[in-house]
Amino acid sequence: MNKLKLPFFDRSKLSGDFIFEAVVGSFAFGIIILAFLLFNELFIGSELSRNTFGLSFLTTSTWDPVNEIFGALPFIFGTIVSSFLALLIAVPFSLGIAIYLSELAPEKLRAPLSFIIELLAAIPSVIIGLWGIFILAPFIRDQLAPPLSTYLGFLPLFQGPMYGLSMLTGGVILAIMIIPITSSISREAILTVPAHQREGAIALGATGWETTQIAVLPYARSGIFGAVILGFGRAVGETMAVTMVIGNSPLISASLFSPSYTMASVIANEFVEATSKLYISSLVEIGFLLLMVSVIINIAARILVWKLLRVEGGGRA
């Protein structure tokens, strides 16, 4: 009766479940293997360069494939400056968008407008770059740069000739590309603010903006910070569009009008042409640095965003 049936039933259930769990679990383990392989391939691939140049790779600015001397400083400079420039432009806009679409906009407009903004993220980088070369770069050269050099030309930032392909163009195009992610994650952070926060402020007679300012933004602060960091990560790793508009000259110049070069761009441009082992290894090392930066940024951002979502338990159904 019971004694006869139960063990048999249990065992078959156990084995089916066990096999299924083992199968899907091994695929999940595959993700860890993938992460390890990714790290390992780039670590091994950059060994020659790391052993040859050591830390001077990060601090010297000679990039000479003929004599096989490689220093990545101009590219690191280009990546950092273009990404910060992108943040400087994108963060105020993203915050505005997030606040409008979660607090101030009429209910009916919120979902469609968010969808349209996120659609921008779906456009391939290479097409944004194409648009950048033929539309944005001439626009910045003819419309934006002249007033900047006339009125702010006393600053070293806006000096020298402007040919369109420049650090400024790169920063603007990066800003356009990170606005969707920064604004949508900021918006999510704002949406997790519990309703009673807002109700408290409204009950005290606050206007819509005052409610946002007093009750919502302080609450969503760490999530918004996470969104900004993720945007920075995107900007650092972005390749094609920047490569097409930043001018690709390894210069370290104070002027935003001067062409520049980023870490991702130099890999995209030179990898296929790199003939010697040391040359390839140096490019792989730049890739390895990019990977490390993106891992650190993502861990930091996840902690910030995740902590907020966890603690508040999510305001959305």
Added chain:
Amino acid sequence: MKWNKRKFIDRTMSFFTAACVVIAIIPLLSILYIVTINGISAINLDFLTQLPSPVGEAGGGLGNAIQGTFIVVGIACLIGLPVGILSGVYLSEYGDNRFGRFVSFVADVLTGTPSIVAGIFGYTFIVLYFGSFSAIAGGVALSVLMIPIVTRTTEESLRLVPGSIKEASLALGIPKWKTTLYIVLSTARSGILTGVLLSIARISGETAPLLFTSFGNMFWANGLDQPISTMPVQIYTYAITPFPDWHAKAWAGALVLIILIMILNIGVRFVTRRKYGV
């Protein structure tokens, strides 16, 4: 007076934040408009079916690049979909332990992998091993970007399946693995499909991972172990040349690619919304 000032500030801030939205939409509209205007004149049947022609020669098209994009994305799907979906199943149904949370964390961090880094991986892992640029290397590089996206979206859609459905099935004596396969997965079908299609849309437009994996080719695909032409790489190649007739082809290629991606993006949301009335 005081009240008016506060109301004024409120209105002003509403205006400025709305202006942010409008300004952010301008580049999108400009891109769609310019790509359509410049691309539409060069698109015809030949463009979609012929091989590229040399500079200055009329005609020719991106037929091989369209074919190549489908092949490379297909390879990426063959690798990425099983790994991504099954990992997502694990994370959602069995992943509530230390290992599961670690995998989830790693997948999250991998979503931020710069696309050019995936390209280097494809190169050192596959191209160096086989000794030649190949469609397979391109597919592997793209799958690196695809796997974390599919894993996370699958996990999220499975988590939305109500516990009561699972419990009803388990209460009937159906083992957990059958419940997961036949009931949970089929309930979450549309969510998983949405994630899959959006991830395909994302990788179809990727250029950086393909530059030195699938490389490029001026002829039709002749084997998965050979270099292969893809739309994004072809657009890039045309865009950075100084020849106006190649620029025209870059725009036309961009239009084809953008239509493909927009169909995936808008279509997917439309279909799932209509079906489930969310």
